[in-house]
Amino acid sequence: MTTAAPAGRRVRRLRPETRWAYIFMVPWLVGLLVFQLGPMIASLALSFADYDLISAPRFTGLDNYARMLEDDKVARAVGNTALYTALHVPLAVVLALVLALVLNRITGRAAGAFRTIFYLPSMTPYVAVGVLFLFLLNGQAGMVNDFLALFGISGPQWTTDPDWILPGIVLMSLWNLGSTTIILFAALRNVPRELAEAAMIDGAGPWQRFRSVTLPMISSALFFVVIINTITSLQMFDQVYTMFFGNQIAQQSSGDAALFYVVYLFQQAFQFLHMGYASALAWLLFLVIAVITLIQVKVGNRLVYYEAEEHAG
Amino acid sequence: MAVVLAGGLAACGGVGSSGGGTGGASSGGEGGALTTMGFGFPDEIATVRVDAFKKAYPDVRLAVNEGQFDEQAFLSAVAAGNPPDVVYLPRDKIGGYAARGAIQPLDECVATERIATGDFYPAAQQQVKYAGKWYAVPEFYNSIILLVNDKAAKDAGVDPKSIDTSDWDGLAKLAEKMTRRDGNRIKRFGFYPKLPEFLPLWAKANGADILSADGRTAHLSDPKVVEALEYATGLVKAQGGWTGLKAFTDTFDYFGAENPFTKDQIGMMPTEQYLVSSMAGTSPDAGITVLPFKGRDGRPVNNVGGNAWVMPKGAKNPQAACRWMKTMTAKDTWIAAARARADKRAKEGKINIGTYTGNAAADEVIFSQIVKPSGKPAYDDAVKVIRSVQQAGFVVPQSAAAAEFVKTWQDASTRVLLGRQDAAGSLDKAQRDAQRALDEAAQ
Numbered sequence: 001m002t003t004a005a006p007a008g009r010r011v012r013r014l015r016p017e018t019r020w021a022y023i024f025m026v027p028w029l030v031g032l033l034v035f036q037l038g039p040m041i042a043s044l045a046l047s048f049a050d051y052d053l054i055s056a057p058r059f060t061g062l063d064n065y066a067r068m069l070e071d072d073k074v075a076r077a078v079g080n081t082a083l084y085t086a087l088h089v090p091l092a093v094v095l096a097l098v099l100a101l102v103l104n105r106i107t108g109r110a111a112g113a114f115r116t117i118f119y120l121p122s123m124t125p126y127v128a129v130g131v132l133f134l135f136l137l138n139g140q141a142g143m144v145n146d147f148l149a150l151f152g153i154s155g156p157q158w159t160t161d162p163d164w165i166l167p168g169i170v171l172m173s174l175w176n177l178g179s180t181t182i183i184l185f186a187a188l189r190n191v192p193r194e195l196a197e198a199a200m201i202d203g204a205g206p207w208q209r210f211r212s213v214t215l216p217m218i219s220s221a222l223f224f225v226v227i228i229n230t231i232t233s234l235q236m237f238d239q240v241y242t243m244f245f246g247n248q249i250a251q252q253s254s255g256d257a258a259l260f261y262v263v264y265l266f267q268q269a270f271q272f273l274h275m276g277y278a279s280a281l282a283w284l285l286f287l288v289i290a291v292i293t294l295i296q297v298k299v300g301n302r303l304v305y306y307e308a309e310e311h312a313g
Numbered sequence: 314m315a316v317v318l319a320g321g322l323a324a325c326g327g328v329g330s331s332g333g334g335t336g337g338a339s340s341g342g343e344g345g346a347l348t349t350m351g352f353g354f355p356d357e358i359a360t361v362r363v364d365a366f367k368k369a370y371p372d373v374r375l376a377v378n379e380g381q382f383d384e385q386a387f388l389s390a391v392a393a394g395n396p397p398d399v400v401y402l403p404r405d406k407i408g409g410y411a412a413r414g415a416i417q418p419l420d421e422c423v424a425t426e427r428i429a430t431g432d433f434y435p436a437a438q439q440q441v442k443y444a445g446k447w448y449a450v451p452e453f454y455n456s457i458i459l460l461v462n463d464k465a466a467k468d469a470g471v472d473p474k475s476i477d478t479s480d481w482d483g484l485a486k487l488a489e490k491m492t493r494r495d496g497n498r499i500k501r502f503g504f505y506p507k508l509p510e511f512l513p514l515w516a517k518a519n520g521a522d523i524l525s526a527d528g529r530t531a532h533l534s535d536p537k538v539v540e541a542l543e544y545a546t547g548l549v550k551a552q553g554g555w556t557g558l559k560a561f562t563d564t565f566d567y568f569g570a571e572n573p574f575t576k577d578q579i580g581m582m583p584t585e586q587y588l589v590s591s592m593a594g595t596s597p598d599a600g601i602t603v604l605p606f607k608g609r610d611g612r613p614v615n616n617v618g619g620n621a622w623v624m625p626k627g628a629k630n631p632q633a634a635c636r637w638m639k640t641m642t643a644k645d646t647w648i649a650a651a652r653a654r655a656d657k658r659a660k661e662g663k664i665n666i667g668t669y670t671g672n673a674a675a676d677e678v679i680f681s682q683i684v685k686p687s688g689k690p691a692y693d694d695a696v697k698v699i700r701s702v703q704q705a706g707f708v709v710p711q712s713a714a715a716a717e718f719v720k721t722w723q724d725a726s727t728r729v730l731l732g733r734q735d736a737a738g739s740l741d742k743a744q745r746d747a748q749r750a751l752d753e754a755a756q
Contacts, residue, residue: 053391053413054413054626055414103516138563139556140499140557140560140561140563141560157557157560159559160559232362255724255731255733256724270388271384271720
């Protein structure tokens with residue numbers, strides 16, 4: 001691509017690499033405009049309308065947003081999603097970090113095999129994971145309670161007792177730590193060995209080396225996985241929908257204990273045809289995610305040690 | 314995200330605005346293409362009827378998109394102005410789609426093609442009408458009966474044939490006697506009342522309807538509905554509670570040889586007759602008894618249901634669609650399908666308890682000429698019982714807020730089952746929510 005050459009101005013030609021970069025970006029940019037930005041603008045407009053997908057949208061001002069304040073299911077869905085996020089994110093990051101540390105210590109030929117094994121659960125489709133855990137967590141015949149029974153523990157009704165449904169979902173979510181583990185593992189591999197060795201010579205123990213050397217050096221990766229896990233937690237849908245809302249009978253069993261925000265949004269859109277209201281719900285979620293991410297970035301900038309990249313580079 | 318996609322469709326300005334005539338108006342000529350949604354070829358009942366259509370209308374290019382009805386795919390297709398010509402869906406969804414104009418009235422289709430609507434069971438007719446117009450053509454006719462595990466009854470010292478659901482006190486005592494537990498684990502659930510989905514049945518058994526006949530006024534806080542919910546949830550609580558029961562039933566394989574009756578996991582439960590049909594194929598020697606589910610007045614109550622054919626807004630070939638609906642549900646087509654089923658079951662050496670269609674005229678022939686006694690009294694008696702309750706069929710009237718209405722009373726029942734609210738309080742809330750949804754939809 002070249003820029004136009006107005007009279008009297010110096011012609012500035014793009015470098016071939018830059019030109020090719022733009023060419024390769026075109027499909028993505030078209031996709032962004034047609035499949036994301038356009039529909040996003042349309043859904044923003046619909047959030048101010050009463051729209052059932054069949055009839056023409058009818059402008060209703062801020063009614064959909066006002067309705068959210070009175071809708072007790074919105075409050076329940078927000079509560080469930082927030083609690084899940086608060087439980088899942090720290091657990092997932094800590095467990096993934098432990099797994100990454102274990103992987104980092106495995107050397108030789110076995111290393112590749114173990115990395116593959118650790119990542120394999122991430123290859124399982126979400127729907128399959130949902131169905132699998134519905135059986136594993138079954139309070140009457142599931143393997144989780146069978147395992148607990150070996151220690152004399154009478155397990156709860158994970159899939160039907162409203163008090164245990166959310167912990168069960170958190171347990172299920174820890175199945176899929178592959179991506180987070182791999183990102184943290186890559187960060188651990190970039191920690192300069194000489195820093196840890198210098199700390200050891202200075203008399204630092206394993207915990208001190210981890211806290212004062214490793215953790216700061218991988219803090220940017222940790223920050224990244226916290227943000228990504230937070231966003232995916234707030235958008236949780238597939239597994240929960242499969243487990244608790246996939247058919248009419250499943251929908252009746254759990255009350256609102258598994259009502260996540262995006263599940264409620266989907267119900268409003270495609271079960272009740274309240275597309276305008278669902279669009280308003282979608283925009284609220286977008287704003288919440290944007291605000292949380294902004295806060296995380298502000299806080300993260302104070303805590304994250306970015307010079308590690310410069311050092312590694 | 315789906316909403317965003319829908320928004321995109323709206324932004325294009327083509328939302329449901331494409332043409333397509335009303336039912337019966339021919340825009341596709343004599344032949345043309347005919348596309349279906351929500352239907353498949355699971356068995357000979359389907360294939361024989363599809364073959365009948367192909368034979369009658371060889372110039373129609375038929376495309377059957379196999380698979381279950383998918384609400385999202387259907388609505389997106391209608392919104393995009395590119396819907397299938399006919400859709401096979403559960404009848405209880407018709408009111409909501411009709412009120413929003415997602416499906417077309419079929420009065421012209423019914424008149425032009427002379428569809429024999431009088432052949433359909435009255436309850437099936439009621440369920441496919443909305444605001445006095447035909448919006449669908451009914452297919453199967455699923456009746457609810459009481460299915461009893463003979464072993465459980467005998468263990469409780471009761472002759473299964475003597476069980477009477479009109480005696481609520483006796484039923485509650487029997488349920489507890491039938492229940493077997495091993496510590497926290499349920500071995501056999503005595504009486505599974507099939508809540509929350511069967512609340513309309515329990516309400517009717519207590520003499521109440523949960524919705525007015527015109528589909529505009531909810532009756533969920535009617536004291537008789539409250540009493541019915543209290544009683545049915547009380548049965549579950551007395552036998553160990555909902556959370557254990559639900560987890561227990563989640564392990565059931567209803568349609569296999571290892572079903573909960575052959576495995577002695579259920580004492581008795583109200584259920585649709587197709588479970589008995591399935592057991593006839595998988596478990597011919599099962600010790601079961603089929604009885605009418607009676608109301609407290611001693612008369613059978615039967616909340617019937619099934620699927621139906623509808624024509625979406627914007628269907629491109631309404632004439633072929635109308636002919637398809639007529640052929641698939643006509644008396645002769647059903648008889649041919651039932652005969653094929655009987656022949657197949659005979660070849661396999663399996664019991665055939667018949668095909669229960671929405672067409673009463675077809676059923677008359679099927680059960681007088683095609684279905685023969687199998688020599689297995691349990692199943693032969695079951696046929697008699699199922700036939701005897703068909704005319705007692707009732708339906709919850711169609712409403713403009715059908716989906717919201719169902720959700721409110723199911724949520725209310727679940728709250729009571731979980732012990733989060735008492736029946737009166739929960740149904741009061743449901744009444745307010747349901748009425749608001751009905752009023753909004755009516756506007």
